[in-house]
Amino acid sequence: MTLAAATNENLANISNTLIYSAMAVYTLAFFAYIAEWLFGSRSKVGRTAAALTAQDGAAKKPAAPAVTVKSAGGTSVLERPKVVVRAAAGARDVPDGPGAHGGDEQGDLYGRIAVSLTVLAWAVEAAGVLARALSVQRAPWGNMYEFNITFSTVAVGVYLVLLALKKNVRWLGLPLITTVLLDLGLAVTVLYTASDQLVPALHSYWLYIHVSTAIFCGAVFYVGAVGTILYLFKDSYESKVASGGRPGRFATSVMERLPASASLDKFSYRVNAAVFPLWTFTIIAGAIWAGDAWGRYWGWDPKETWSFITWVAYACYLHARATAGWKGRKAAYIALVAFACWLFNYYGVNIFVSGKHSYAGV
Amino acid sequence: MTTTDSGKRDDSDLDVVGSRLSTAPQEDTLNVPQLGVIGWARWFWRQLTSMRVALLLLFLLSLAAIPGSLIPQSGQDETRVADFMDRHDTLGPLYEKLGLFHVYSSVWFSAIYILLFISLIGCIVPRTWQFVGQLRGRPPGAPKRLTRMPAYATWRTEATPEQVREVALKALKRRRFRAHVAGDAVAAEKGYLREAGNLAFHLALIVMLVAFAWGQLYKSEGNKLIVEGDGFANTLTQYDDFKSGNLFTADDLNPFSFDLKNFRATYEATGPNRGTPRVFEATVDYAVGADGAEKTTRIEVNKPLEIDDSKVYLVSHGYAPVITIKDGRGKVVYEDAVPLLPLDANVTSTGAIKVMDGYRDGKGKWDQLGIQAFFLPTYGGKDSAVVSQFPALLNPRLNLTPYHGDLRVNAGLPQSVYQLDKSKLKAFRDDKGAQVRENLEIGESMTLPNGAGTITFNGVKEWAGFQVTQQPGSGWALAGAIAAILGLAGSLFIQRRRVWVRAVAGPDGVTVVEMAGLGRSESAKVPEELGALAGVIHDEAPTATDHDPDPDRDPETDPDSDSDSEPPVVTAEGAEK
Numbered sequence: 038m039t040l041a042a043a044t045n046e047n048l049a050n051i052s053n054t055l056i057y058s059a060m061a062v063y064t065l066a067f068f069a070y071i072a073e074w075l076f077g078s079r080s081k082v083g084r085t086a087a088a089l090t091a092q093d094g095a096a097k098k099p100a101a102p103a104v105t106v107k108s109a110g111g112t113s114v115l116e117r118p119k120v121v122v123r124a125a126a127g128a129r130d131v132p133d134g135p136g137a138h139g140g141d142e143q144g145d146l147y148g149r150i151a152v153s154l155t156v157l158a159w160a161v162e163a164a165g166v167l168a169r170a171l172s173v174q175r176a177p178w179g180n181m182y183e184f185n186i187t188f189s190t191v192a193v194g195v196y197l198v199l200l201a202l203k204k205n206v207r208w209l210g211l212p213l214i215t216t217v218l219l220d221l222g223l224a225v226t227v228l229y230t231a232s233d234q235l236v237p238a239l240h241s242y243w244l245y246i247h248v249s250t251a252i253f254c255g256a257v258f259y260v261g262a263v264g265t266i267l268y269l270f271k272d273s274y275e276s277k278v279a280s281g282g283r284p285g286r287f288a289t290s291v292m293e294r295l296p297a298s299a300s301l302d303k304f305s306y307r308v309n310a311a312v313f314p315l316w317t318f319t320i321i322a323g324a325i326w327a328g329d330a331w332g333r334y335w336g337w338d339p340k341e342t343w344s345f346i347t348w349v350a351y352a353c354y355l356h357a358r359a360t361a362g363w364k365g366r367k368a369a370y371i372a373l374v375a376f377a378c379w380l381f382n383y384y385g386v387n388i389f390v391s392g393k394h395s396y397a398g399v
Numbered sequence: 400m401t402t403t404d405s406g407k408r409d410d411s412d413l414d415v416v417g418s419r420l421s422t423a424p425q426e427d428t429l430n431v432p433q434l435g436v437i438g439w440a441r442w443f444w445r446q447l448t449s450m451r452v453a454l455l456l457l458f459l460l461s462l463a464a465i466p467g468s469l470i471p472q473s474g475q476d477e478t479r480v481a482d483f484m485d486r487h488d489t490l491g492p493l494y495e496k497l498g499l500f501h502v503y504s505s506v507w508f509s510a511i512y513i514l515l516f517i518s519l520i521g522c523i524v525p526r527t528w529q530f531v532g533q534l535r536g537r538p539p540g541a542p543k544r545l546t547r548m549p550a551y552a553t554w555r556t557e558a559t560p561e562q563v564r565e566v567a568l569k570a571l572k573r574r575r576f577r578a579h580v581a582g583d584a585v586a587a588e589k590g591y592l593r594e595a596g597n598l599a600f601h602l603a604l605i606v607m608l609v610a611f612a613w614g615q616l617y618k619s620e621g622n623k624l625i626v627e628g629d630g631f632a633n634t635l636t637q638y639d640d641f642k643s644g645n646l647f648t649a650d651d652l653n654p655f656s657f658d659l660k661n662f663r664a665t666y667e668a669t670g671p672n673r674g675t676p677r678v679f680e681a682t683v684d685y686a687v688g689a690d691g692a693e694k695t696t697r698i699e700v701n702k703p704l705e706i707d708d709s710k711v712y713l714v715s716h717g718y719a720p721v722i723t724i725k726d727g728r729g730k731v732v733y734e735d736a737v738p739l740l741p742l743d744a745n746v747t748s749t750g751a752i753k754v755m756d757g758y759r760d761g762k763g764k765w766d767q768l769g770i771q772a773f774f775l776p777t778y779g780g781k782d783s784a785v786v787s788q789f790p791a792l793l794n795p796r797l798n799l800t801p802y803h804g805d806l807r808v809n810a811g812l813p814q815s816v817y818q819l820d821k822s823k824l825k826a827f828r829d830d831k832g833a834q835v836r837e838n839l840e841i842g843e844s845m846t847l848p849n850g851a852g853t854i855t856f857n858g859v860k861e862w863a864g865f866q867v868t869q870q871p872g873s874g875w876a877l878a879g880a881i882a883a884i885l886g887l888a889g890s891l892f893i894q895r896r897r898v899w900v901r902a903v904a905g906p907d908g909v910t911v912v913e914m915a916g917l918g919r920s921e922s923a924k925v926p927e928e929l930g931a932l933a934g935v936i937h938d939e940a941p942t943a944t945d946h947d948p949d950p951d952r953d954p955e956t957d958p959d960s961d962s963d964s965e966p967p968v969v970t971a972e973g974a975e976k
């Protein structure tokens with residue numbers, strides 16, 4: 038065995054250790070998020086209910102612009118005019134919840150700890166992916182094990198970037214980290230493949246383009262899907278409250294702390310819409326690659342077919358949001374179906390359906 | 400109910416000014432059409448080109464694509480279809496009848512996408528006209544009550560209304576709004592690229608579909624197996640097999656030729672993936688046209704050779720043992736490399752050698768020879784199974800089983816060159832009556848019984864399988880794809896929005912400035928942008944410092960606004976930039 042090969046083996050082992058360490062830190066983050074939610078439940082926020090039931094049947098004035106100009110005392114310091122923002126016509130006017138900590142100080146502390154741990158775990162995981170890439174001396178996207186570890190790294194990365202941009206997304210933490218742990222667990226147990234190089238059909242710079250964007254799109258679609266699911270819950274909660282119902286204590290406690298359904302809906306739309314052009318590009322890059330590798334750019338191979346189905350499903354979702362009678366919940370269900378298609382394309386097609394897209398070991 | 404009702408109430412107001420922010424078709428309900436053919440036709444057309452039906456057709460398209468990914472398709476894998484037919488007596492014929500073995504060219508799949516594209520065209524054309532109209536016209540004037548808009552700002556200033564409007568017009572134009580003064584207000588709009596992008600995207604879909612269909616009709620695809628040292632010229636007769644689209648003619652083939660100089664394959668030598676291919680590479684000399692100059696190039700799995708519309712792909716490879724056969728008189732009757740077909744990943748190969756003419760047996764009688772060949776590039780030794788242990792030529796063995804008699808090549812039936820029709824053939828037998836078969840290493844010979852001749856295994860060449868495809872229109876498909884992505888990005892990332900700035904003299908002579916912003920969808924950007932604009936205008940027309948009777952009163956709204964639902968407020972900024 039050559040010396041180079043031995044180093045690679047070492048790197049592969051280092052990568053494995055890093056991935057396991059990342060899982061350990063993610064687990065700690067998971068418990069910190071749980072603690073955030075638990076402590077948050079002490080506070081009794083009831084903004085949604087307040088906003089939806091305050092007017093007791095009287096037609097509510099939809100957020101009339103109250104503030105216009107303020108002159109600062111008698112001095113000549115002039116304040117700029119303020120912009121008054123109103124919810125769209127027809128939308129429920131509900132404020133966003135305060136987040137998992139529910140305004141509770143201790144909860145907030147645990148939330149911050151959870152985010153810090155997530156950052157740490159992410160850094161360790163990213164190092165693990167990098168070590169894997171170095172050990173195989175190519176992009177780490179040759180088999181499903183590598184897809185999975187890259188996938189969760191990107192999903193958490195998207196979450197952290199949104200946090201860094203000061204977007205209100207901390208509520209994503211718990212569901213995201215839970216599934217990241219599942220994803221990594223699956224990767225290290227079922228899908229693990231020893232580090233290895235690629236078969237000639239996978240040798241192409243289109244691999245880097247096509248596969249990296251595919252993984253990125255999947256991770257972002259996933260973040261969108263989490264938003265969509267929470268939207269559906271929050272929306273039914275809001276309509277229940279609005280129609281005078283009294284949801285259970287647990288539901289109230291959790292739902293009151295989430296953003297308003299309109300915000301969740303907008304969040305998932307933005308996320309899905311932002312990545313849809315990239316998904317389109319991914320499919321086209323795949324077609325170009327297939328054209329080079331197999332002599333036809335489109336051949337209805339199962340993987341191609343399911344990419345197409347996923348694409349059409351997301352197009353459906355975007356259309357639905359522009360179609361009268363399909364906005365809101367119906368569009369949200371379509372978004373979930375679309376994500377299910379993506380998942381099936383990833384796991385289902387790789388495992389159950391045989392086609393030209395096969396990898397070095399699953 | 401409370402919230403929805405209050406929402407509905409000002410929907411109409413928003414609808415009027417927001418209506419032309421998009422060219423999406425108006426939703427009309429499923430009105431029963433007026434009687435008469437024309438009434439029905441018009442009704443049908445309106446339904447077909449509505450967003451609702453477009454949505455439905457898109458949904459159907461994705462559903463209809465599913466069976467083709469789960470059921471074997473004849474376009475991809477004929478043998479699996481046959482296998483499926485064998486195993487399912489009732490389901491097989493049913494699937495056959497429903498076209499489920501060729502979903503993507505079936506009637507029902509075609510019907511869905513053709514309807515979808517008719518709907519698409521029927522949708523794009525009027526939308527384009529409408530959009531052109533909007534580009535020619537001017538942004539609509541300010542609605543009466545700007546307070547109803549999603550983003551709103553107001554202040555009082557000592558500048559005259561004319562001054563304010565002028566400042567506003569300039570500020571808006573500097574920010575690349577299309578703006579004009581309409582009555583007492585400035586009306587402005589920006590983000591037309593969104594609509595343009597959306598139209599471009601849908602148009603690009605049509606271009607892609609047409610290019611794809613064109614390619615299907617005119618495409619051709621042929622396969623050719625070439626042994627190292629041999630060559631190929633691109634004419635129909637040279638192909639081993641060939642298929643083409645309905646409108647293809649033989650004259651459409653691009654003229655070129657090439658010789659396979661060398662084929663090289665390397666494999667993982669150790670580790671868990673021992674035997675996995677690493678490199679496949681064919682070195683060829685090619686010439687374009689009837690008498691073009693020869694050039695040398697390499698063809699790899701992902702790197703086809705491109706000549707005009709044609710692409711030459713490397714699709715398979717295998718071994719071709721070089722055989723010399725002498726007949727009963729000692730005359731060489733056969734000397735060639737025989738390409739054999741691989742059976743597994745380690746290139747265990749099989750094939751046949753046929754000597755049809757010129758062979759005479761030990762007694763000098765005319766006869767034909769057929770030899771069954773079985774080849775292992777890496778023989779594992781006596782104790783291993785009789786399959787190759789590794790794909791490269793580490794320890795090659797050629798196993799030959801000769802027959803003689805009638806090869807039946809002239810029996811009128813097409814015959815595979817890789818198989819023997821043994822119905823009229825007799826095996827050679829030795830003195831003990833056992834069938835003759837022998838394992839040869841390179842350089843070894845076997846002698847046929849009764850002086851019937853010798854067979855020598857001289858060496859091994861490699862062969863490469865090439866697929867030559869010609870698919871016109873792929874350039875168009877690519878252009879359509881790029882346009883689609885750009886259009887989509889424009890459509891999804893650009894926000895189309897309107898801004899109005901109204902300035903009127905109040906009863907006390909002080910000018911009241913009101914600004915409002917409206918986006919096609921709710922977005923945080925609209926109030927932010929409005930705030931920035933307000934800042935700029937405010938710098939030129941600052942707040943009147945004197946009397947300010949009731950800062951919380953707005954001239955347009957009723958006094959009974961709820962204090963408990965205070966709307967979010969964004970501070971204006973940006974003027975300092």
Ligand code: HEM
Nearest residue numbers: 352355359421423424448449450453518519522597890891
């Ligand atoms: C070939 C199938 C089609 C596909 C793949 C498709 C895809 C899309 C996508 C991805 C969008 C999102 C872009 C955006 O939101 O701005 C969109 C928007 C739109 N599509 Fe289609 N579409 C198709 C057919 C149609 C048809 C038949 C119609 C006409 C009824 C139509 C009308 C529209 C309109 C009006 C919008 C803009 C919606 C908006 O302004 O938000 N599309 N389409």
